[in-house]
Amino acid sequence: MTVDSGPAPWSRPYQEVDPDLLAEVRDRSSSRRGMWGVELQDPEALDVVADVALCVVEVEGPVEKEVIYTRVRLAWGLGRAGQVVRDRIDRALRRLLKQGKIVHVGTAYDRPGHETEFARTPTERCARRVAEVPVVERQLVLRNVVDEGPGVQREDLLREAARFFGWARLGADIREALTGDIDALIAAGGLTESDGGLMPVEGP
CATH class of the missing domain: 1.10.10 (Arc Repressor Mutant, subunit A)
Incomplete structure (x- = not known):
């Protein structure tokens, strides 16, 4: 991808x-x-x-x-x-x-009633650390990367998401946060994981 x-x-x-x-x-x-x-x-x-x-x-x-x-x-x-x-x-x-x-x-x-439709990329003025990026936004990136490249392996997904937010390396804090996000998406039925990698769950 x-x-x-x-x-x-x-x-x-x-x-x-x-x-x-x-x-x-x-x-x-x-x-x-x-x-x-x-x-x-x-x-x-x-x-x-x-x-x-x-x-x-x-x-x-x-x-x-x-x-x-x-x-x-x-x-x-x-x-x-x-x-x-x-x-x-x-x-x-x-x-x-x-x-x-x-x-x-x-x-x-x-703000009340606001849907998170976009994930935000860093700019020269504003680069956020992993703890400063809301979970809803991190999960949006993870879901979209899987949608665009079904079968992506977990490690590649972590790297792709980190790159999106401008993090050059996967530090322990980033790895831990994104891994938790992936697990939460799987638990919520948004993604499935098998030997073939991560796949989106098709809605009804």
Whole structure:
């Protein structure tokens, strides 16, 4: 199977939320609440943090929490996310979930009713580690690679999926995550595995 025939129809380059947009959302939200210049660590800032986090999910969903931490702290120009910052963002995410503005998709967050139709390839600005790629997206790649090359062996499938996400080598964390994804797809009846490799399960 060759990957050189241009990008797959089920893939898109990763679209990262614009940091300027996040700063704008932060300023608009804080001035609307009469809290201009509020710090991310401030307990009063919860609604403002929630507005910024919601903006990240709307643009990048499904998106893992680690990526949300990074985006939100950058909106405040913070170099790293310490425990207090993570705690603030966690509380904001919990509030958004409770309000029904975002939903859980596995360990990732997404907007309600959003179907994951595309897996996203790395760009110069945004390359994600395996833990930063939602399971639903990794499984989409695995399923599509098997659909396009039925009978693919597990090792080749792992390599193909890793290449899709821009990972040059199969580190232990990548291998473990993708192997778990393949096993989950088999358990859910999406794929079958035999000596002849992995095959898609034809729907009724």
